[in-house]
Amino acid sequence: MSELRLTTLTLPTAPVGPVNPLPPLFGGADLHQVEDTTLADEEMRHNIGYGRVPSVMPYLMQDGYTRERAPAEHPVAVLENATLRATFLLGAGGRLWSLVHKPTGRELLFRNPVFQPANLALRGAWLAGGVEWNIGTIGHTPTTCEPLHAARVTRPDGTPVLRMWEFERIRGVVFQIDAYLPDDSQVLLVHIRITNPLDRTVPMYWWSNIAVPEAPDVRVLAPADAAWQFSYDRRIRHVGLPAPDGTDLSRTTLSRDAADYFFDVPAGRRRWVTALDAGGRGLVQASTERLRGRKLFLWGQGEGGRHWQEWLAEPGHAYLEIQAGLARTQLEHLPMPAGARWSWVEAYGLLEADPGAVHGDDWTAAQDAARTGLDRLVPQSVLDAELEAAARWVDQRPDELLQAGSGWGALEQHRRHRAGEAPLTTPGAPFPDRALGPEQAPWLELLDHGSITAADPGLAPASYQIDPAWQEPLGAADGWLAQLHLGTLHAHTGDHEAARKAWLHSVELHPTAWAWRSLAALAAHSGDLDEAARAYREALRLAPALLPLVLESAGVLLRAGHPREVLERLEALDAAQRATGRVRWTEARAALQAGDVERCGRLLHEGIEVADIREGEGSLHELWFAHRAAQRSAPEAELPSAYDFRMLGADAPH
Incomplete structure (x- = not known):
């Protein structure tokens, strides 16, 4: 029986602290300037130069945290069925903090043992671990350490849905995340929709940032034979997989330096990425077609990379990231037309594949084995059907509000009313006046x-x-x-x-x-x-x-x-x-x-x-x-x- 409940999670915690009162007028955004795009194609070069912002304004920076931690309770929402238990950290951008495969007791994500902000996000404060939902502009989202609006919704078949949403202020759009676990599902399903309520095209960005445990026996696979590499020298290179320079980059503990690898997934191939251990088991993420990009991030085995791992978590808790996004790389924005609504479905679960094949020398055979396991776990037709079915309930009003987010969506509704403009057309993601607070009062x-x-x-x-x-x-x-x-x-x-x-x-x-x-x-x-x-x-x-x-x-x-x-x-x-x-x-x-x-x-x-x-x-x-x-x-x-x-x-x- 599928269940949604609220509870708390106690973690050693360094509070995010107060915001910096000085607005980041001419900086503060994670701009990721690319100095050499010679090897990029025309579409990528255009998207890299499109949509850049001068700062993270109107948001203020979150740099008031320290390294001093004490036990603290965090509100969480838990979705659970017979196979999976998913825990969402409601006060930190709705991050999927934990995903446990109940029959084996296995944690599929990297679950950070501490709540320790560090300076990696657009506004500064960022947490390592779990699945982070990133929207707006290049970098870790402004809402990553903020509470989202959250509510309980019930699908027509009776399945409980955890709905989270917010008004994103840089782009002026509304995003909505619906997570659910049908009774017999082997995967967590997440339906995401972005709504552009404006009468103009806006640059758009989305990446689901997934942290999984790193170990010498873990191999990262995706349906690609090449990747776009972007490293700390700010150059883009197109490299073959899996070992362009003799080092197998799909085995992250073999690499000295930190780097990003954006998998060059050909059109027509199923969209997925996975990290599998020696037994051929591990987390897989798959989606419908709109979520085009897939990525591997590794910290590397150099002194600095290892230090960063310990800085973000604790010694002995190494992780890597597998990610999925709208564009092919995280260096790009895509044009989202006026009035557009973009939706897709993501799936997260335990993939089991032939260990000999996924860890063998034949890269194509490794991909095929992982894809075969994915097709057994959740066929693409199931995800496509879920996307189609969601259209019938995505605008359903919440049954119960679980948490209030910011008051900025409510303020935008007031501004639109005063200006004679149409209201935000997201009935399933309401912005009640009770969310208005001191930040909105002057406006x-x-x-x-x-x-x-x-x-x-x-x-x-x-x-x-x-x-x-x-x-x-x-x-x-x-x-x-x-x-x-x-x-x-x-x-x-x-x-x-x-x-x-x-x-x-x-x-x-x-x-x-x-x-x-x-x-x-x-x-x-x-x-x-x-x-x-x-x-x-x-x-x-x-x-x-x-x-x-x-x-x-x-x-x-x-x-x-x-x-x-x-x-x-x-x-x-x-x-x-x-x-x-x-x-x-x-x-x-x-x-x-x-x-x-x-x-x-x-x-x-x-x-x-x-x-x-x-x-x-x-x-x-x-x-x-x-x-x-x-x-x-x-x-x-x-x-x-x-x-x-x-x-x-x-x-x-x-």
Whole structure:
């Protein structure tokens, strides 16, 4: 009997923490710039250059977490039938956290033993493990550490459905995830739909990011004889499978370096990917045709890759990722026409295949054996029939709301009503007014009264907008806050001069740290470091203890050649702030630039742990080597493993 229930899961947890109040005006998105597309075909080159965003705005960054963990309860939804038990982490983007095959007791996914945010997502905070649902733009989705709306729905045949949905603010679309386990199903079924309610085409991106355990006996298979490789040198290469350079990349523990391999699945072949152990068993993911792409990500066996694995989980818990997406690679966006609705069905279950064939030297025979096992587990006709049947219940209203997500969908409904536009046409994914909260309050005021006010100019605005639909009401409103928001909207659209004028007007009406910081960030983005330093000093005069502002300004002040000023500002922080890893790294960097090699060395020797170090960020090892170089007479020494996050020195999609 299929069942859906709510419960809690206790995990050692480092809370995501508060958002950074400073909007990421000119950065913060996981842009994955590709420097060499020579080997890509025309379609891929077009899609790589299409749909890029200047930042993750209107979302704010989530960088308030630490490395300190304590047991905490997390709300989860559990779907269960006689064969599978699926656990969804409702507070973290609806992530499928665990999928257990009950007859064998086998966990099919990599189930992280800890809840530890790390800096890999578009907004910073990201979790390793399970299946993550990624939408919007290249990188780990803005909702990955946010609660989604969740509800119980009942299919016409009585099967309970876990429905999760949200309004995605970068693209202005609605996505809906329906997960269910029919009584006799050997696979978890997930129906996904994206709705573009706009009257224009929008760039679209979706990847289901699946983590599975990594081991020497695990082999990754997909229905492809070649792959598009993208590594940390930012070049695309087309390579044959399985061993283009003599190393079998389908066995991830043989590879030294981290890399992405996007399987080049020919048209007409069934869409699937799997990771199988020595017995020919493991998780398989398959889908209907729209989910075109398949990918393998591996961390590699280098010191940096192993360190990242431990950083994201715990020692002894290695994983790899098999993924599925709309485009052939994660470097691309696809055009989604106005009013379009894109749907597909995914299946997750235990694949059993001939171990001799799947681990043999014949790559074609290995693929055939896996596909044969998949066809036994769930024929393609079943998935196609599920997609067709879903059309009859996908817009069915929920039976019971289980969790509220954000209030942004409800606000969009209000905006559309005020503007005389059609409402969001997603009756099965409603956005109730009770989800509205403090983040939406200023915008409701603007819609209802034509004004937007702040109770205290010393407090940062709780939210921002980038939709051009808000430009006219903001332009008609009075006050420093309206001008601040108007400048932010202009900056996102690329009209930097209009942004500067709006922020200057905001300062004239009422000087705030928020407008001065925006002017400083614009000057730094434009390369005027002297003007940026001046504006940051004005912002710091109004908010001297705001740690994100102190750290952001420190980076510019160091570039402008003011290391001693940075040290003075860091020394003015309280003891708790000074103890954070990012502050200690900034202090060591400023000390080295000021010529105080001993102070830098002391900090490095005591230890610097930067909780929000970014994938591909070289800050720690570069500082260590710079300090060694400054100690001209010091003996040679190996880079401490705690400072080794090296991959190949640049970001890669993950």
